[in-house]
Amino acid sequence: MNETMGLLMIGAMYENGGNTTHRLLDGHPQMYVYPFESQLGTRHVNDYLSSLFPVKYRWPKFALESSPQDDYADIIDEECKVRARTPEVSKFRHVRFDLSDDERRERFVSYANEARRSRATNVMAFFKATFDAWGNCRRSGEERFFVGYSPIVVVDAATILAEVAGSHFLHIVRNPWSAYADTKKRAVPLSLGHYMLAWATNQYYALMFRDRFPDRFHLVRIEDVMADPMRTLGEFCEKLGLRRSASLSQPSWNGEALTEVYPWGTIRVPTPEANLATAKELSADEIEGVRRRAAHYLDALGYETVFSQLTG
Numbered sequence: 001m002n003e004t005m006g007l008l009m010i011g012a013m014y015e016n017g018g019n020t021t022h023r024l025l026d027g028h029p030q031m032y033v034y035p036f037e038s039q040l041g042t043r044h045v046n047d048y049l050s051s052l053f054p055v056k057y058r059w060p061k062f063a064l065e066s067s068p069q070d071d072y073a074d075i076i077d078e079e080c081k082v083r084a085r086t087p088e089v090s091k092f093r094h095v096r097f098d099l100s101d102d103e104r105r106e107r108f109v110s111y112a113n114e115a116r117r118s119r120a121t122n123v124m125a126f127f128k129a130t131f132d133a134w135g136n137c138r139r140s141g142e143e144r145f146f147v148g149y150s151p152i153v154v155v156d157a158a159t160i161l162a163e164v165a166g167s168h169f170l171h172i173v174r175n176p177w178s179a180y181a182d183t184k185k186r187a188v189p190l191s192l193g194h195y196m197l198a199w200a201t202n203q204y205y206a207l208m209f210r211d212r213f214p215d216r217f218h219l220v221r222i223e224d225v226m227a228d229p230m231r232t233l234g235e236f237c238e239k240l241g242l243r244r245s246a247s248l249s250q251p252s253w254n255g256e257a258l259t260e261v262y263p264w265g266t267i268r269v270p271t272p273e274a275n276l277a278t279a280k281e282l283s284a285d286e287i288e289g290v291r292r293r294a295a296h297y298l299d300a301l302g303y304e305t306v307f308s309q310l311t312g
Helices: 018-027 068-073 080-085 101-114 119-133 153-163 176-183 192-212 222-227 231-240 272-280 284-299 302-309
Strands: 006-010 031-033 147-149 168-173 217-221
Touching: 006 119, 006 153, 006 192, 018 031, 018 147, 018 192, 018 222, 018 231, 068 101, 068 119, 080 101, 101 119, 119 147, 119 192, 119 272, 153 168, 153 176, 153 192, 168 192, 168 222, 176 192, 176 272, 176 284, 192 217, 192 222, 192 284, 217 231, 222 231, 272 302, 284 302
Parallel strands: 006 147, 006 168, 031 147, 168 217
Antiparallel strands: none
16 A cells, blocks of 8 residues: 555535535545545544534544554444444445454554554554455555545544645535535434534634635535536545546445435435425525524625525
8 A cells, every 4th residue: 555645534514515525536546535434533532512513523532641452442433333343233234345343453553553653643544454454445556545534523624634744624515504404304303503503613614724724625515516526526636636537427435336325425316406405495484594593604605695596
């Protein structure tokens, strides 16, 4: 494996298109794209954001006085570990996934012991061990970036960019009406107030970090991806020094085309028409409630016209 691999982390508020973008990048020959959400967080994460966002989605914190074996166990990585260890209960049990979590742990420990222990070296060892141990992983031999995705990890983007040399961050945003309408479909949905506080917090950090790190922090609207994934994601890839790839037009998993992104994400059909239709599922009171709570971000993100489409 290329020892100079870079790291691209993707973040997005729930139902904002992070999984869709992750799956559109999946087939790119210059990327090792993590098979599921890369839930890197650990139980040691404890700060002023811990009550708003699940720690499994956060940039990890390790007890570095312990051991690499303990570090590996602390990484939550729920989706991947469940699929590897108890596939019969995984929502991804329908896909072939040849990975032994025990083998991955052994490789992680070996890689972590080769370098000075730190959060960054642990994370890169984790990605490297995953792709080494994943037996049926599609490989081109041209890979230059590990690609991970964790919802809401944008709140930690400054730390990621500071700690991992040459890393990039891609934040995906979706208009808040469509996003809230989709989150209502969950078995236990967040309230409008709770959801919009989290959505606005994501955009606050994204706009701030875009200004602080203009060359390494990238903000993309899922609406632009839906309208023309080849153009939108192709332009983004070129900013990373990667070529455009025809694979960007089709969501996939391990290079195999998906007819819908579900169960990787809740956006089943990523088209502009379906996106607007989803927003129109909201009541007039909900549409106005979302507008009030998102008001300071609508102009900055180009979403005032969506409100007009919903109320005109």
